[in-house]
Structures are given as C-alpha cells and as structure tokens.
Amino acid sequence: MGIANTHEQLPDAATLIATSELQWPRITVNGVALEGAAIARELQYHPAPSREEAIFLASQALVVRELLRQRIAQLGLQAQCAQGESEEEALTRMLIEQELQLPGADEAICRHYYDNNRERYTSAPLLAVRHILLACAPDDAEARSHARALGERLIAQLAEDGARFAELALAHSGCPSKEQGGALGQISLGQTVPEFERQLLRLPPGLAQQPLESRYGVHLVWVDQRVEGRALPFAVVHEAIRAELDQRVWQVAVAQYLKNLVGQADIRGILLDGADSPLVQ
Incomplete structure (x- = not known):
C-alpha cells in the first residue's frame, strides 16, 4: 500500500529496522510519534520468526490503532461500553458502525450458501x-x-x-x-x-x-x-450461516476502510503493504 508525503526511504517488512538492537523505529502518524516503549509492549502480541518481523507487525498494529484513535477524536465519539468491553474496544466498534453501513445476508443468500455447502452442516461423528x-x-x-x-x-x-x-x-x-x-x-x-x-x-x-x-x-x-453425523436442516443452521456471511462482509469492508485510512494519512518510518491488524483477523 502507498503512503502519502514520505520524504525518506521506507523499509518493507523484511528490512524495517535500520537501527541497533537498543533502538526502535522512528514512526509518525499524521505527526504523532509512536513511542518505543509502546512498540516494546506490543511485541508480545506478535510472535514472528525474527525480531525485525515482530517489530514490523507490532508497529503496524500501533499505526492502525493510532489512525483509529485520531478518527474517533475527529468525530467526537464518546464511549458507550457494552458488557465486557474496554473503552478502546467500544470506541472502535462505534466508529466502524458509524462509518460502515453493511448489508446483512438475507434468507435467500443464506439458503443458497447452505445448498452449496451441505457437507459443512452435519452433526459431529x-x-x-x-x-x-x-x-x-x-x-x-x-x-x-x-x-x-x-x-x-x-x-x-x-x-x-x-x-x-x-x-x-x-x-x-x-x-x-x-x-x-x-x-x-x-x-x-x-x-x-x-x-x-x-x-x-x-x-x-x-x-x-x-x-x-x-x-x-x-x-x-x-x-x-x-x-457419521447427520445432515442438519437449514432451520437449525440458518442463524450460524447468517453470522458467518455477515462476518465475512465485515472483514472485507473493515480491511478496505483501514487501507483507505492508511492511504489518506501522512505515515513516516514504515511502509505498509496492507492494513492487516488484529481488528480484521
């Protein structure tokens, strides 16, 4: 993915870190710098074959989080937490709900999917x-x-x-x-x-x-x-199919939304080829 207003040579995932073992990449998102301590804390959530790749994944996740934080602030959203949600989770959910109007899968779509994937909908052996x-x-x-x-x-x-x-x-x-x-x-x-x-x-x-x-x-x-298990009737699996199809649409839409945020932002110090993050995985 391209990024705007970049005046330095930007590394890809394999060559992100040009600094020493004791330094962290210098990354800014619309002028806001990511702290090295934040990258260090984020590392635990991104196991990878090499330190460089883990740092890239952690940095990428923080860039996306910062972009979402900035958009939330721009819209003036106030957290309305559902049970078990943190304030950040609630604000992110509210942002996506406001920014993306997603059609749900109707019964005809669900029935078509069921008819073409009957082998998936059987009871366990x-x-x-x-x-x-x-x-x-x-x-x-x-x-x-x-x-x-x-x-x-x-x-x-x-x-x-x-x-x-x-x-x-x-x-x-x-x-x-x-x-x-x-x-x-x-x-x-x-x-x-x-x-x-x-x-x-x-x-x-x-x-x-x-x-x-x-x-x-x-x-x-x-x-x-x-x-062997028995085939489950459509009425039994209808809601599960609807949830699965809606989740697929949500993932595609959110991934595109994040790519748009990245493409419109001034991000320096990292080259993002996509907007993969824990939000859309």
Whole structure:
C-alpha cells in the first residue's frame, strides 16, 4: 500500500529496522510519534520468526490503532461500553458502525450458501475409541521425540497383530483407561481436548497410522466404530450461516476502510503493504 508525503526511504517488512538492537523505529502518524516503549509492549502480541518481523507487525498494529484513535477524536465519539468491553474496544466498534453501513445476508443468500455447502452442516461423528497414551509434558521436546519414536514402533507391532492392543496399553499407557484395554468409550464433539479432537474426529475405523499428539502426550489410537453425523436442516443452521456471511462482509469492508485510512494519512518510518491488524483477523 502507498503512503502519502514520505520524504525518506521506507523499509518493507523484511528490512524495517535500520537501527541497533537498543533502538526502535522512528514512526509518525499524521505527526504523532509512536513511542518505543509502546512498540516494546506490543511485541508480545506478535510472535514472528525474527525480531525485525515482530517489530514490523507490532508497529503496524500501533499505526492502525493510532489512525483509529485520531478518527474517533475527529468525530467526537464518546464511549458507550457494552458488557465486557474496554473503552478502546467500544470506541472502535462505534466508529466502524458509524462509518460502515453493511448489508446483512438475507434468507435467500443464506439458503443458497447452505445448498452449496451441505457437507459443512452435519452433526459431529460418533466414534468408539481405544488409545495408548505415551505421557509427556507439552514443553518437553526431548521426551516428545522419544514418545513419537516409541509410538511408531508400537504402531508397527499393532499393524502386525492388533490383538496385542490391550497388552501394549497395560504396559505403556499413562492413562487409567489402560485397565480397560485403553477403551475411552464413545467420543463426539466437545468430549476431549480440542487439539486431540480435531485429529480424532477425522480418523476412519481401524488403527491410526501415525501417533496423535495432545497436551498430555502422544496417543496411539484405534477406532473400533465410526458413526457419521447427520445432515442438519437449514432451520437449525440458518442463524450460524447468517453470522458467518455477515462476518465475512465485515472483514472485507473493515480491511478496505483501514487501507483507505492508511492511504489518506501522512505515515513516516514504515511502509505498509496492507492494513492487516488484529481488528480484521
């Protein structure tokens, strides 16, 4: 994205910081300087492969926030906070509501989307599952590496002789279910931790060919039975579809609004290729 009235060579995301490790970029937004301390505080919300990229992302977010603050002040908005909102969140919401008049998805649009995406609107499958938990802490990389290696060896053994599952569960599992041959019973949506559930609910019947990982460790999984979910009627999912489509329109409109703010502003010290920010993600 271009920026107005810039009289210096501006870096991109890869080369933003030309200063030393102890300095921060000198950025102004319509004459208002971003403080180095503010960039330092913002860094925690923008993990990135390099310090330079993290600083760019943090600076970009602060530029957008400052542009919104200036526009809010220009319009003289006074915060009317909804429950759980901070003053800044309320003012930003009010600004977007005032500046953008967005059409909502009507029933015909929602019905058309439903008809073209029926596979998305089914109840969750129900699985009867056994597992062997090779327990290890989520932040113990060495233990997890050993557990994955052991898991792959045990999967190879189970592929040769699946009747050994209960034996191997009793010998290796860190879950109390080992006393029942590793049986977890019937599992559907919301009955286990999300990172395990996402992998589990996609599995076909039989032995999973790769270990599954969760915060608890490495799991070897056998799906004894899988009952597919049923199609949900339009009346049940109508409001969810409307909310999803409205959110998509909102994201596109807000992204364009932020780009317009950036394009009209005098921003120095950073080159913004777009207006991506936590507001539109």
